[in-house]
Amino acid sequence: MKRQRQGSRRQKENGMKLEVLDFSNCKLKSLDFLAQANLSALRYLKLTDNEITVINETVFQSLPALTYLELDNNPFTCDCSNAEFIQWVKSNNQTQVVNAYQFTCSFPVVEQGKKLMDFDVQSCWTDVSFLCFISSTCLVLLTLVSSVIYHFLRWQLAYGFYLFLAFLYDSRKTKKGAPHQYHAYVSYNVHDEAWVYREMLPVLEGEQGWRLCLHHRDFQPGKPIMENITDAIYGSRKTICMISRRYLQSRWCSREIQMASFHLFDEQKDVLILLFLEDIPAQQLSPYYRMRKLMKRRT
Structure with missing residues (x-):
């Protein structure tokens, strides 16, 4: 050793x-x-x-x-x-x-x-770690901004988008000079369809002779849903919204009443009718600020 x-x-x-x-x-x-x-x-x-x-x-x-x-x-x-x-x-x-x-x-x-x-x-x-830091930071910030926009500003962005669509449709309609195709577009949830057929259609179409636009009957097949909704609302003199709890929970019904409120803004006259099929407390309407605003302004 x-x-x-x-x-x-x-x-x-x-x-x-x-x-x-x-x-x-x-x-x-x-x-x-x-x-x-x-x-x-x-x-x-x-x-x-x-x-x-x-x-x-x-x-x-x-x-x-x-x-x-x-x-x-x-x-x-x-x-x-x-x-x-x-x-x-x-x-x-x-x-x-x-x-x-x-x-x-x-x-x-x-x-x-x-x-x-x-x-x-x-x-x-080139400092690869620094580039990774910058990239990850930008990704985190983008995620945070996207989350904030989605939770707090999504309705404002949707409003702007649909308002732009309404403007395009209104410009096209003005150029054509076409009259209204329907007296009213009926916006309702599928669970309230029985009431519409049993109570509303016999009176308005049968007795009054109105021509109503119903999504399952009058929407053009193969056409995008939002485009069908826009054409139906702007092609009708009035929009009738059948308000119920299920209606408020429906994504498409929510978009329909938004588009109808945009039409109300464009026309500057009473084109929107809110018909409540059941009593809904005010606290349940708090998330739907645009509807509450309309209700405060009109009886």
Whole structure:
């Protein structure tokens, strides 16, 4: 055991005294072993005619006395894996790298024949972590803004969108100069359909002779639903909304009464009739601020 320790100590002392090292034509592929060799006195290092493709800058940091380095005839890789070595060669004033500006690229294929020192290392200094931080921050902010818009401004955005559709339809209608096709468009939930057929249609269509527009009967097949709703509301003199609890829970019914309120805004006259099929407390109408506004303004 004592002899082993003495032998190891001698090897370290010899390594510290070693000044010249020739590894030419040894089929070396990596120099990482030199970082552990304790060659603090090494001045001359010859590594020609090997298979070295990538050199780690830390290898030369472990050779503080190195003044002469030969690396001819090695198949260098011209990419960011050698960026630190290229930068070290250009900025180091202590070590002379023989023929450094004549080293040619062997990999990748598109870089073959080009000079290693001509490789643009600036493209490798982009801080990827910073870009990831910026991207993730933007994504989080976008998610937060989208959530706020959805929860607090979705109805205002929907209002603007439908108002734009109404404006387009109204402009088209004005150009054509077409009269109203229906006396009234009836907006109702499918669960209230029986009341519409049993009570409303016999009176308004049968006795009064009105022509009513009903979605299941008069909507044009194959046409987008919102376009059918817009055409029906703007093609009718009035819009009758059959308000019930199920009506308020319906997404399409909500859009119909919104479009009807836009029509009311456009026409500047009474074109909207709210017909309550059941008594609904005011607190249940609080989410439907536009309907409550209409009810406060009209009996």
